[in-house]
Amino acid sequence: MGPLRSASLYCVLSIAVLVSAVLPVRAQTVDQQLEENVGEVFVLSIGGKLYDNLFTMLGKEEPAKANPNYPADVSAKSLGTWRCVACHGWDYSGAAGERGGVAKSPSFTSLRAMEGMDPKDISNKIRAAPHVYDAELMPEYVADILGLFLSVGQYNASALLDENGASRGTASAGQPIFEGACSNCHQLDGRAYLRGELGDKSSLGWLARNRPQQVLHKVLNGFPGTDMLAMRFLPDQQLMDLVAYMQTLDAKEK
């Protein structure tokens, strides 16, 4: 068994065992969960999915009224106004890669400086102004997991992608990873099994070229509400190779 295979097997097993183990222990802090040997990698992928879509993850409806922090002059049709990613972006730097596109707003602020901070301090910031999440939408354990994610779970977009969004990896090295780990669900051409965010084309090639930050976040953390694995165990080089290969897929779909 190659390292990738055994790593994904490990991941499948941990997810199968831990999905049931983590979610019911709501009253516990992340620290307590970690003490109980719930894998940190797994908790980080939950954090990444909460960041992506709090509502799918918690099984709650997004509030009907717009988030007062969201700028009124930016269209938020697809991502809504309450998901962390809507304001802080797929690479955590603010608007880059966010659906508001080129829109710049003081609401779209960078969280890159949270890297390495005490997770509990970050958790407290998430529960404080200017955010207006109430305790039902943002219980302490959820803020704690998000805090841990922002402290140690962010990827560094500028290390993985060049300034045009092209992956710094080698496509030919990424092909076997894609064909081994992804194509059974997404097909060899990357066109299967995708609903995606509103406005996305159903093509991993298109996504990897046009929304590489979204692809990196989802590959690392998984897709909320689906059985796609979080690939946090991939070393950066293999992650870049994988995305470089995905950027060559389905090239006629610009």
Ligand code: HEC
């Ligand atoms: C509607 C826009 C919006 C959404 C949605 C949003 N935030 Fe924020 N966030 C902000 C703004 C505005 C600030 C304040 C930035 C400042 O004061 O410089 C902020 C600040 C933060 C900070 C503190 C940053 C610092 O430098 O101290 C953290 C951490 C944070 N947000 C995390 C999150 C998380 C996690 C979510 C999802 C649960 C989220 N935010 C959702 C707009 C938003």
Ligand code: HEC
């Ligand atoms: C077990 C099946 C499965 C496997 C294996 C799988 N995925 Fe997925 N993937 C899904 C599902 C289901 C979705 C969600 C589709 C939707 O609702 O849009 C998804 C979504 C995605 C998305 C997000 C698309 C978007 O619109 O943002 C990306 C990117 C992605 N997968 C890449 C990969 C890569 C790369 C691999 C291999 C490393 C992989 N997937 C392996 C099932 C899988």
